[in-house]
Amino acid sequence: MADVPNVLLAHGGGGRLMNELIESVFLPAFGNPLLDQRNDSAVIDLGDRRIAFTTDSYVVRPLFFPGGDIGTLAVNGTVNDLAMCGARPRWLSAGFIIEEGLPMETLRRVVQSMQHAAATAGVQLVTGDTKVVDKGKGDGLFINTAGIGVIEHPAAPAPAHVVPGDVVVLSGDIGRHGIAIMSVREGLQFESAIESDCAPLAAPVMALLEHGLQIHCLRDLTRGGLASGLNEIAMAAGVQLDIDESAVAVRDEVRGACELLGLDPLYVANEGRFIAILPPADLPRALDVLGSDARCIGAAGDGTAGLVTLKNRLGVARVLDLLSGEQLPRIC
Amino acid sequence: MKFLDEYRDAALTRKLADTLARETTRPWTLMEVCGGQTHAIVKFGLDTLLPPGLELVHGPGCPVCVTPVELIDKALEIAARPEVVFCSFGDMLRVPGSERDLFSVKARGGDVRIVYSPLDAVRLARENPTREVVFFAVGFETTAPANAMAVAQAREFGLQNFSLLVSHVLVPPAMEAILAAPDNRVQGFLAAGHVCVIMGVTEYEPIARNYQVPIVVTGFEPVDILKGVLQCVRQLEAGKAEVENEYARAVSREGNTPAQQLIREVFRIVPRKWRGIGEIAQSGLGLTEAYAEFDAECRFGVAGAHAEEPSECISGLILQGAKKPAECPAFGTRCTPEHPLGATMVSGEGACAAYHRYRRSQQQMLS
Numbered sequence: 001m002a003d004v005p006n007v008l009l010a011h012g013g014g015g016r017l018m019n020e021l022i023e024s025v026f027l028p029a030f031g032n033p034l035l036d037q038r039n040d041s042a043v044i045d046l047g048d049r050r051i052a053f054t055t056d057s058y059v060v061r062p063l064f065f066p067g068g069d070i071g072t073l074a075v076n077g078t079v080n081d082l083a084m085c086g087a088r089p090r091w092l093s094a095g096f097i098i099e100e101g102l103p104m105e106t107l108r109r110v111v112q113s114m115q116h117a118a119a120t121a122g123v124q125l126v127t128g129d130t131k132v133v134d135k136g137k138g139d140g141l142f143i144n145t146a147g148i149g150v151i152e153h154p155a156a157p158a159p160a161h162v163v164p165g166d167v168v169v170l171s172g173d174i175g176r177h178g179i180a181i182m183s184v185r186e187g188l189q190f191e192s193a194i195e196s197d198c199a200p201l202a203a204p205v206m207a208l209l210e211h212g213l214q215i216h217c218l219r220d221l222t223r224g225g226l227a228s229g230l231n232e233i234a235m236a237a238g239v240q241l242d243i244d245e246s247a248v249a250v251r252d253e254v255r256g257a258c259e260l261l262g263l264d265p266l267y268v269a270n271e272g273r274f275i276a277i278l279p280p281a282d283l284p285r286a287l288d289v290l291g292s293d294a295r296c297i298g299a300a301g302d303g304t305a306g307l308v309t310l311k312n313r314l315g316v317a318r319v320l321d322l323l324s325g326e327q328l329p330r331i332c
Numbered sequence: 333m334k335f336l337d338e339y340r341d342a343a344l345t346r347k348l349a350d351t352l353a354r355e356t357t358r359p360w361t362l363m364e365v366c367g368g369q370t371h372a373i374v375k376f377g378l379d380t381l382l383p384p385g386l387e388l389v390h391g392p393g394c395p396v397c398v399t400p401v402e403l404i405d406k407a408l409e410i411a412a413r414p415e416v417v418f419c420s421f422g423d424m425l426r427v428p429g430s431e432r433d434l435f436s437v438k439a440r441g442g443d444v445r446i447v448y449s450p451l452d453a454v455r456l457a458r459e460n461p462t463r464e465v466v467f468f469a470v471g472f473e474t475t476a477p478a479n480a481m482a483v484a485q486a487r488e489f490g491l492q493n494f495s496l497l498v499s500h501v502l503v504p505p506a507m508e509a510i511l512a513a514p515d516n517r518v519q520g521f522l523a524a525g526h527v528c529v530i531m532g533v534t535e536y537e538p539i540a541r542n543y544q545v546p547i548v549v550t551g552f553e554p555v556d557i558l559k560g561v562l563q564c565v566r567q568l569e570a571g572k573a574e575v576e577n578e579y580a581r582a583v584s585r586e587g588n589t590p591a592q593q594l595i596r597e598v599f600r601i602v603p604r605k606w607r608g609i610g611e612i613a614q615s616g617l618g619l620t621e622a623y624a625e626f627d628a629e630c631r632f633g634v635a636g637a638h639a640e641e642p643s644e645c646i647s648g649l650i651l652q653g654a655k656k657p658a659e660c661p662a663f664g665t666r667c668t669p670e671h672p673l674g675a676t677m678v679s680g681e682g683a684c685a686a687y688h689r690y691r692r693s694q695q696q697m698l699s
Contacts, residue, residue, distance in 0.1 A: 006436060006439040006440060007439060008435050008436065008438075008439050009435065009438070009439070010435065016669070016670055017670055020670070186448060188448075252333050255333055255336070256333060259336065261448075262680060312375075312376055312377070313340065313342045314342050314345050314346070314376055314377065314378075314381070314554065315342070316376060316377030316380055316381070317377075318374075318375065318377055318690040318691065319689070319690055319691060319692055321688075321689050321690070321692065323669075324426075324669040324670050
């Protein structure tokens with residue numbers, strides 16, 4: 001990091017550079033046992049119960065996109081981070097950083113989406129903050145949300161619980177959120193509109209736990225997509241994850257858009273998909289609970305700690321690596 | 333998905349690999365020219381399906397990789413100017429110049445934008461008449477027509493605030509330079525399919541004849557590439573040296589003649605320096621006299637700048653097929669995608685990037 005004097009966009013891209021930033025700047029300053037878990041939320045033991053606590057900031061351009069807007073993202077993203085710790089999301093805060101001149105109607109629409117998303121996810125917005133910055137000093141609207149959830153089950157899904165032999169379940173098709181955003185942002189026209197997969201994930205996670213399944217680890221897929229989520233787990237859990245590409249569902253319109261832009265759907269953002277890692281004995285029931293879109297896409301092994309491999313349709317395995325930063329469209 | 337699945341078909345790919353194994357009687361060394369093909373080969377593991385002794389070496393067909401350091405430095409200098417909106421395709425932004433890259437210029441306040449087409453840059457110039465919009469025109473023959481079109485449009489609109497920083501290179505002179513090198517070991521080429529979509533196949537015929545090498549115009553999917561390899565091996569086994577077209581669904585013999593005409597109108601053939609390789613005569617495109625006013629190097633007075641390549645980077649040898657990425661002592665240690673020594677480690681078509689991304693831990697994986 002010493003040779004990077006300025007913060008680059010890639011430091012926020014969810015890839016290797018962001019990991020470097022966290023490890024070289026944030027952890028040395030703030031390090032403590034709760035933070036060092038480096039989970040989607042901090043899990044805090046209050047003695048008689050455990051709660052999960054998390055925060056996330058939302059900066060998306062454009063504010064509205066097919067299948068959602070910054071408001072739905074701000075609620076669902078935080079709800080999903082809580083759900084990934086096995087917590088039932090309960091209370092959210094919302095901080096609005098508004099650029100001077102933002103149409104009041106835009107703000108109203110976003111707030112309505114947030115209320116709708118909160119009602120759907122069963123959470124309440126209980127505290128908030130508003131700041132207005134000079135015109136040109138913000139990108140219309142930034143939202144930060146923090147959330148608290150209550151852990152009602154003894155299970156505490158975390159990478160440390162993953163053991164060799166566990167199977168990896170993916171809850172649905174990937175890449176729709178990233179492509180939906182990109183299609184609007186770059187004015188790309190496709191034959192059929194691609195809608196974001198933005199959705200709250202607390203209900204399916206609660207269902208898995210309520211059925212008594214042994215969920216060793218959960219991870220919602222966000223920036224950096226499936227590949228980044230898998231790499232983070234493999235590193236944190238100290239296992240090798242072997243994935244079968246043919247089991248990973250990608251819709252044709254997403255594949256088509258990715259082919260055109262030279263992007264790999266395995267790295268494209270999602271906002272309503274997660275992976276669950278569990279013992280093979282629980283796999284049939286897990287697939288049953290999650291419904292027909294869920295697939296077993298691979299397994300954990302004791303090969304090389306932190307390595308993710310991808311077996312393609314030709315039967316050849318390769319490394320599925322963490323990217324440096326965001327994917328960049330190619331020249332030709 | 334139509335036009336995709338049939339060219340990634342596992343059974344067909346296996347069948348081609350079996351045929352290759354049956355028909356290959358001697359060791360052969362082939363070069364795939366294009367970095368897009370290199371990535372497909374490494375990503376799909378196609379080289380692991382080849383019979384022993386049939387080696388693929390990776391060619392110079394990565395426009396990002398061969399753009400010389402001094403031109404990146406010129407881009408950085410222009411992009412840092414307050415009046416400039418600097419537009420580029422995405423994968424140029426991480427390419428290291430002498431000291432930094434375009435992302436760093438952007439982080440320091442430079443207005444650097446990723447565009448998907450040079451025509452987007454023309455639109456930006458029309459919308460921002462008080463700003464100087466510069467497009468980084470990088471690429472082989474494939475991107476030349478769209479870049480030529482951008483300049484032609486800018487003239488048509490009477491734009492005074494649009495210019496191109498041109499770093500166009502041509503494939504055939506690079507192939508000849510590789511074949512003419514005393515230590516050349518390339519015995520056959522897979523030519524870059526999309527370059528031939530524009531240029532057709534005729535300009536490869538004298539190369540095949542003069543150097544007695546088979547050249548097969550090849551696509552980018554697994555089935556395409558193995559078919560290209562098979563056609564090339566069949567020629568070698570039969571002692572032939574002809575130009576064949578595997579990618580006939582996209583490439584015609586004449587190519588896209590209106591596009592060629594546009595290129596000839598806007599660009600002229602000039603000597604170009606290739607990163608890591610050096611100057612190759614008649615190997616690039618520059619703006620013609622008639623369009624000289626759109627030349628960013630003249631407009632911003634950066635034409636004379638000169639810079640040295642980092643000494644440790646062996647990307648020149650990589651790009652000529654003389655070395656494989658893993659043979660570089662810096663690979664994966666002092667040179668990574670986060671801290672690259674050369675462009676081959678960061679480009680979406682660079683050979684080092686492909687090996688680092690898909691193979692880095694292959695030894696561990698297979699053990």
